[in-house]
Amino acid sequence: MELLKRITDYLIDNELRLATAESCTAGLIxxxxxxxxxSGQNIDCGLGxxxxxxxxRYLGVSYDTIERYGLTSEAVSGEMASGALDxxxxxxxxxxxxxxGPNPGDDGTPIGTVCFxxxxxxxxxxxxxxxxxxFDGERNQVRLSAAHYALERLPHYHRLCLESGAKTDKA
Incomplete structure (x- = not known):
C-alpha cells in the first residue's frame, strides 16, 4: 500500500492525470x-x-504493428500508451x-514477459x-508484479520527460 500512496502523492504533487491501457494486467494498475x-482526483480512466x-478500436493500435512486432511487444505497448494519452x-x-500465463504466447514468448x-x-x-x-510466479503474481512495476517506474520516466523538456526549452 505504501507504493500506491507514494504514487498517488506523486500524481497529486505534480498535477498529473492518469489513464491506463492494460492488456496483461486487465485493469489491475x-x-x-x-x-x-x-486517488480519484488524479485518475482519468482505465481501459482493459x-x-x-x-x-x-479504442487506442488506434495499428494491425500492421501487431502483425510486424507481435502482441507482446514494445511497439504495441507504445501505441497503446499513445492512444490512451491522445x-x-x-x-x-x-x-x-x-x-x-498459464501458457507461453503463440509465438513462443515466455510466461511472465510484459512490455510496458x-x-x-x-x-x-x-x-x-x-x-x-x-516476472516470475503464477498468473496473478505476474499481473500484480507488472501492475506495481508500471506504477513504480512512473516517477522515473516523468523526471526524464521533464529533463528532456528542460533541454528543449534551453535550446
Missing amino acids: FSELARVPG VYSPQSKN NNDADVALANTGIA AWAFRHNGDHHLYCETRR
Whole structure:
C-alpha cells in the first residue's frame, strides 16, 4: 500500500492525470491505485484491452504493428500508451501487454514477459518510454508484479520527460 500512496502523492504533487491501457494486467494498475483514498482526483480512466480488435478500436493500435512486432511487444505497448494519452483527458498514460500465463504466447514468448509504455504530455510535446521485463510466479503474481512495476517506474520516466523538456526549452 505504501507504493500506491507514494504514487498517488506523486500524481497529486505534480498535477498529473492518469489513464491506463492494460492488456496483461486487465485493469489491475487502475484498480490498485484506486485503493488509495483521494486517488480519484488524479485518475482519468482505465481501459482493459485484451484483443487486437479492442487495441485497434479504442487506442488506434495499428494491425500492421501487431502483425510486424507481435502482441507482446514494445511497439504495441507504445501505441497503446499513445492512444490512451491522445484519446483521454490525461497527462500520463501507462500501458502494458504481455503473457501472464498459464501458457507461453503463440509465438513462443515466455510466461511472465510484459512490455510496458509510459506516455507523457508536457509543454505540448509527447514523450514515450518503453521497456520489457520478465516476472516470475503464477498468473496473478505476474499481473500484480507488472501492475506495481508500471506504477513504480512512473516517477522515473516523468523526471526524464521533464529533463528532456528542460533541454528543449534551453535550446
